[in-house]
Amino acid sequence: MLFNSVTFICFHILALLLYWVLASQRLRLLVLLLSSLVFYGWYYWPGLILLSITIAINYGLSWAVSYYKKQWIFVIAILINLCNLAWFKYATFIFDNIELLLSKFIPNIQMPEINYWLPLGISFYTFQFLGYLTDLKRGEVTFEKSILHFAVFKCLYAQLIAGPIVRAKELLPQLHKKQYFNFQNFQKGFFLLIGGLCIKICTADVLAQYVDYAFGTPEELSTLHAWLSMYGFAFQILGDFWGYSTIAVGIGLMYGIVLPDNFKFPYRSASFQEFWRRWHITLSIWFRDYLYIPLGGSRTKGLIYRNLIITMTIAGVWHGAGWNFAIWGFCHGVLLVLERKLGTNKIKLKGIKLWLKRFFIFNIVCLLWVFFRAETFLEALAFFKSLLIGPYSFKISRLETLVVIIALFSLFSYRLGRLFIDHNFTKLSLTKQLLITTGLILLILGYAEAKLDFIYFIF
């Protein structure tokens, strides 16, 4: 089920009503679990089987990890989850590359063809399992005995498919505590839901039409068209993912559950380090805590750079099974290393210098998005050719709309995004609250088109 569909809105209202009408916390959790399973199965019901099995197996594994406290059990538990992810997400990629490599030595070699479907949100829920198991091992959380609480923690529909990646110590205590209906939280949740939908529908989906065309025909683009499309994609992916995360946090709040923020104006970053502290925050924290630090983090000076590059390359591959994503992650890793080496991430700038640096970082980030968006490495190269290599042409055909959308998005998203923080919205006067909400709902009504998937669904 998609957040941006009428079915979801009806479903969410029903689930909310049922949740708040029930007085018992266990029954409420049961409502959350069942609605999460319906939500997940709606898209492709066989996915439910894998999700249920994964939850059951991980419940057993987490019990074993916490009960026996053995390193090898922990390693097996991690490997089982990684194998599950590798099989469903990376098998084709791995086999294709093995075939390519071996074909040089063994002609006519054929690896098995894997035609499995990609289970929705598998990367997200696998990472949540891995994080929980590691926290258990480290003694940061205790084993969750109730299978109901455990299952809701793993598949709460607000964040099941595309995050934010919630940690056990953040969510489980909230599930144990009986929630009281708080109008202010409910209102903020409602506003976040509307705001997120508006960002997704009125900006990301509108930009998608232009961007899809441009990346589909990179050789036909004028230089100006290519640059505008690149910026277009930068805002499309922000709108898409930030919109989703905002909706998720809003849904959580409507149930009285606080989920972590995932975005904090990433394109205002003055360094790559800052960018990763503002973009997909929960994923960055996950990689920091469960990969970068275990690798040695910044404790051994000589290994910082290696750890950074490994972490970022894996983060790239996490996004998708393809060399494009690996290159994208690797480049970010290299940039983080360069930044550290030059010490530019620590320089405090003000005024015009700060804005110039932000502009520079933004453009590099946008250029790297080309690897992320292009279907293949060759397609990315073709796009770079249109962007950077002549003959330069500045023909514009119907691109004024794209310029207007990008300009409006950057202004609109900043103004709106400030209201998403803390209780900035609920502190506004009632008239302003009403005007803003009405405006957003009207925009959603006007621009809601055929439902477009969220980009991060495939990760």
Added chain:
Amino acid sequence: MKLFFKSSNSKQKALPYFGFLLVIFIALELLFNTASVIFSNTTSRVRLKSAMFELRGDTEVLFLGSSRFKDGISPDLYSKHFLEISGKNWRSFNGAITGANIERLDYFFNKAIQKKGLKYVVIEVSMPQLSRKKEDIIATEKDKDLDAKLSGFFAEKSKLIQWRKALRLDNLKNAPAILFSDYMQGSELYRQGIVSDLFNDKKTSVNKELLKPWTPLVIAPNTQHMSIDTADYSVVFNSFKNIMQKAKANKVNVLLVVPPLANNKKKEESHKEVLNLYQKLANVTQQKIYNFALLDISERYFRDKDSHLNKQGRDLFSVRVANLMAQNLIKN
């Protein structure tokens, strides 16, 4: 209730927020119900122009056609010239739209013919105008999944949802055109060439010399058998038959005109089969067709290669159509 409302302060602003929000949307629903003529017609070009025509005051002449007519006819100049030569002060409206086709023509004509005081309809005959496309005047939900069904259900119950696309900024900008349709002549909308015309073209002084090449060829109805596969165009012929019948019943005259073509379009749209089609149409409707497509009209009167006239071309063509109509009136 204590269970739900733990904090009494927090609900102080939140309760009226949801209450007023409900009131606002009830008010918007009422607005969409009372002014549905505006909201329901802003989302489609043909419905927009049809509504403008329906709502404006007395209008005696209506032009229907594709973007070639939309750019090629200036109702103001036409009416002025027509007054000079015929003494009749007839107001006219340019109902031509970009992307015209036979279904859209049917829709517009059947609505327009009901307007009291309408005396003349000038219809463009051209390949775009005679083309057929999927019905798109009234959007219909084709998908039958639950989401489509739910959307359909809510759209049935609420005008705000039914005409929600009117809320898009690019559609909303059409609302004033309907509100002030009496002051508009139909050519102001979607004119891509208007900016280049303003800056590039000098004022045309329409004179006899300039008008000379603009004398159309006449395709008169005859009894000759046409070797044309009529099955492909049966819908077109039926539409035109219907148009002629309705026009006759309502005592409205019809003038069929093939607009001028730029050189590169001539090969495409003036070959034998197309001319046969026009002849067949003349025979079916028993109506003369005035053909400007074969004339040797200078390229400087076109603003692009798609046969859209520029300001100079438009002025000359408008005057020539006014002359044709005046001649026809005298004959009738």
